[in-house]
Amino acid sequence: FMIKIEDILREDFDWENLEIDEDEFDEIETELIIDYLKKNSPETRQLLAIDWNFDNSKEVIKWIAEQPDTDKGTALFLYWYMNPQYFKKYKDREECEKDGGWILEDFDIVETLEKNYISGFYKNQKYAFNPKNDVYSGYNWTKEVDESDMKAEIPKEMYIALDGEVLESPGWGEGIPDEIIPILDKLYEALDEE
Numbered sequence: 001f002m003i004k005i006e007d008i009l010r011e012d013f014d015w016e017n018l019e020i021d022e023d024e025f026d027e028i029e030t031e032l033i034i035d036y037l038k039k040n041s042p043e044t045r046q047l048l049a050i051d052w053n054f055d056n057s058k059e060v061i062k063w064i065a066e067q068p069d070t071d072k073g074t075a076l077f078l079y080w081y082m083n084p085q086y087f088k089k090y091k092d093r094e095e096c097e098k099d100g101g102w103i104l105e106d107f108d109i110v111e112t113l114e115k116n117y118i119s120g121f122y123k124n125q126k127y128a129f130n131p132k133n134d135v136y137s138g139y140n141w142t143k144e145v146d147e148s149d150m151k152a153e154i155p156k157e158m159y160i161a162l163d164g165e166v167l168e169s170p171g172w173g174e175g176i177p178d179e180i181i182p183i184l185d186k187l188y189e190a191l192d193e194e
Contacts, residue, residue, distance in 0.1 A: 058109060073128055079158060
């Protein structure tokens with residue numbers, strides 16, 4: 001893969017002769033978002049979560065889930081927004097895999113968030129989240145949970161509301177930070193329209 005993120009972020013990058021395909025576009029978009037998150041505070045992860053379109057690249061959520069400085073409130077938010085009860089119909093990863101690999105990535109992220117959350121991996125907690133009354137959507141995520149469909153359970157701790165700050169939505173389209181949109185526009189123009 002020839003394009004490096006640090007190259008396209010340079011002022012003098014030569015966009016003229018750049019041609020990429022859709023897979024490359026998706027890959028670079030994901031890298032750009034993660035690069036942006038790395039350069040900014042954990043607050044940016046919370047802001048991204050609020051507007052995130054969960055049909056976007058899962059790599060971004062996976063990266064957030066794997067950072068110890070991700071806020072507990074952000075982790076709990078992402079956990080419930082990924083519909084953990086759906087993945088609990090599998091007793092384990094192996095069983096999920098048999099059912100079709102396409103949801104395996106989501107299964108793994110939900111498991112990572114849960115494991116890290118209950119083990120105390122996330123050290124900070126600044127942001128509020130209540131799965132029973134989501135301040136961001138007004139939704140009660142827990143009413144989706146039907147234990148008769150589940151072979152594994154959602155740990156009690158994941159139901160406990162966290163107090164803290166509630167951030168305003170930054171209004172990022174699909175959760176993609178405004179700051180990287182101009183670069184994505186240029187990449188979009190470089191897409192090979194065959």
